[in-house]
Amino acid sequence: MRISINVTDQSWPGALPDGLADVARRAEDAGADTLWLPDHLVQADPTLPPEHDDQLEAYTALGYLAARTSRIRLGTMVSAATFRTPALLVKAVTTLDVLSGGRAWFGVGAGHQAQEAADMGLDLPGTRARLDRLADVLRLARRMWAGDESPFTGSDGLRLERPRCRPAPATPGGPPVLVGGAGERRTLRLVAEHADACNVFDLPDDGATVRHKLAVLADHCADVGRDVATIDRTLSARLAPGTTADELAAKAETAAGWGITHLVLITPRPWDAGALAAVGGAVERVADA
Template sequence: MRLSIGVTDFSWPDKPTEELTAVAVAAEDAGLDTVWVADHLLQADPHSTADSPMLEAYTTLGFLAGRTARIGLGTMVSAVTFRPPALLVKAVTTLDVLSGGRARFGIGAGHHDGEARAMGLPFPPAGERLARVEETVRLALRMWAGDESPFEGEHYRLERLIGSPRPVRRPPILIGGAGERRTLRLVARYADACNVFDIPDGGRTVRDKLAVLARHCEEAGRPYADIEKTISTRLAPGEPAESFARRCEEFAGWGIDHAVVITAGPWPVAGVETLGRAAALVG
């Protein structure tokens, strides 16, 4: 079971740059897998408010790349409507090159229509957004493979897919969302990882979603085991490492490989250290 932190709240009251750096370094020192950051222009965490500080995701990840050496870096997840696809792929590629191969490519259809209206972002219907996710992932795979031939999709048309420099290694692709008809089918066809939510029903929903994913993998002729199953969950304030480790063991019983952990408010270093102890207990 791998453990990562998800940074969704940047409202440290004092010296936020130093606090963010300390959290990322603590995560690396604790042996955690990845620092994921939310990709929003407005604060979207339900425990915060829309006018709370929110940093742009790829600038933040580039900053953290210069202050860490090993830990993975990615977005959980980038809405496909935020950036033109070539710009998004270039941002992920640049992060991978400058971090020495540590980028993870998290992408999804997006969900925050209020943010889109407030910030002047496009927000087409869900079906179109999912179609754009598929085209963007196809573009990324071709650019990272060095295929410069024209791309003709329903929504994107590129004359030449120039991807220079190439990434150090192809960034793993995580497609966010658990829609059973389209999103999980996209995961089965293209992704290296999926992401489900920790819903308090004893794992019934998670197991059901993973069973659907397994069926889509069978239809696509792809081994289900090839896809990393991640779950987004919270570390409760004051929760001890032993308690969280027991939860991780339960997640593993549901078929989960990797827990991405957020917390209410900005991460404290002590909370990250708790996760490190939990990771050591889980193994």
């Protein structure tokens, strides 16, 4: 079981660059596997108070963090496939992988924030078109990382005459790909076909939904001839203020019983030293177990 943090609330008091860098260093020292950032231009977490609306552009911020850390992995949770052109998105995550020495994740999904798209002038077509574009991005990324520069044709008139990716990613074959979303017909099928990881949400139903979604994923994997065990099964869960390391380790153990291999934690306020100390203690306890 791996434990990571997702920095959704970026409203630290005082200087934001120092707050973000301090969280990244503390998370790395605590043994967290990955630091994830949401890929939004405006705050998209509906549980946060209105005054907590700071939101950095993800890939610029991750590049900043790559220069201030040395071990922790870095990625978006997740990038909407439609907000950037496919080649630009692949180049952004490749650049992060190169500059971080092979520590990037490629977190990508179909996208769903209609108000953000309207407010900021971002492209957000209908559900089917977004899923088609997600499939395009996944296929194109593998092609570019393999050095295949032949013409690429995708959905809705997408055509690249000579897609190339130089420098090549530091990670052989490209960064691991996490597909966000748990749609049972298409999204989890795309995970089975193209991704290294999925992401599902922790709901207050004792893991019933999580177990069901993972069973659907296993069926898709069987259809395409893939072992579901090769997919990192991540769970996004909220870390309540005051949670102890023992309580968090118990949460990780429970999630492992549902089939989860990687716990991604979100806080209802900016990450601080106390929350990260609980993460560090839980990482140690999970490793000992």
